[in-house]
Amino acid sequence: MEGLEAAWGEMSADPEMAELDLGPKEREAFFADATALVRRYFEMENPDEVTAVGIELSLEASMGPVRLRGIIDRLDLDKDGELVVTDYKTGRSPAPSHEQARMDGVHFYAYLCEQMLGKAPARVRLLYLRDGVEITAEISPQSLKGLRQRTLAVWSAIERACATEDFRPRTSPLCNWCSFKAYCPAFGGSLPAADPIRAEPAEPGPFGPTLSWDQARWAMAPGGP
Numbered sequence: 294m295e296g297l298e299a300a301w302g303e304m305s306a307d308p309e310m311a312e313l314d315l316g317p318k319e320r321e322a323f324f325a326d327a328t329a330l331v332r333r334y335f336e337m338e339n340p341d342e343v344t345a346v347g348i349e350l351s352l353e354a355s356m357g358p359v360r361l362r363g364i365i366d367r368l369d370l371d372k373d374g375e376l377v378v379t380d381y382k383t384g385r386s387p388a389p390s391h392e393q394a395r396m397d398g399v400h401f402y403a404y405l406c407e408q409m410l411g412k413a414p415a416r417v418r419l420l421y422l423r424d425g426v427e428i429t430a431e432i433s434p435q436s437l438k439g440l441r442q443r444t445l446a447v448w449s450a451i452e453r454a455c456a457t458e459d460f461r462p463r464t465s466p467l468c469n470w471c472s473f474k475a476y477c478p479a480f481g482g483s484l485p486a487a488d489p490i491r492a493e494p495a496e497p498g499p500f501g502p503t504l505s506w507d508q509a510r511w512a513m514a515p516g517g518p
């Protein structure tokens with residue numbers, strides 16, 4: 294807990310923390326929540342038994358025309374010398390029927406490791422600190438091949454949608470947090486008249502089209518494009 298208190302002290306001076314504009318009670322609740330998550334972590338594993346070879350690793354690699362980026366919370370070496378990706382989650386663990394959908398996304402981590410480190414991890418672990426659940430996916434050449442096929446198919450669908458400007462709404466419980474719900478045709482809304490002056494497309498970056506980890510995870514989820 295000393296580490297948490299030190300981190301809390303550092304965060305308190307962080308401009309992003311100040312932007313949250315938390316009152317005393319909210320700060321107290323924030324710290325209590327962080328404390329509960331850290332305590333749960335220590336119940337889930339003994340860090341003295343972990344051989345971490347990297348934390349907050351920023352990885353980036355190409356897949357066909359797409360550039361993928363991701364940040365891996367922790368990369369470990371297991372007792373057999375295999376790489377293991379560990380990702381911390383602060384939300385609730387998914388119901389068993391949704392577990393596989395969550396694991397679809399984490400195969401990106403394995404792909405990024407393989408491309409940048411020359412070796413795919415043997416496993417990817419998701420540690421759900423809220424309820425102490427661990428979900429593990431074994432990585433295989435077949436799972437990486439499937440990821441590649443699905444990602445390229447999704448990218449083609451995105452390119453088609455951009456070319457035809459055909460973006461159909463797909464409703465889900467997340468609509469309740471959507472800032473565009475008032476304009477969404479699925480909820481009886483309509484788009485304001487288009488501005489006749491269109492912005493010029495931005496200059497392409499040095500790597501061409503880039504799909505961030507969050508965009509890719511969204512795209513791979515059921516109900517994505």
Ligand code: SF4
Pocket residue numbers: 462463464465467468471472473474477478479480
């Ligand atoms: S635009 Fe927003 S409200 Fe409409 S379907 Fe998509 S997420 Fe839901």
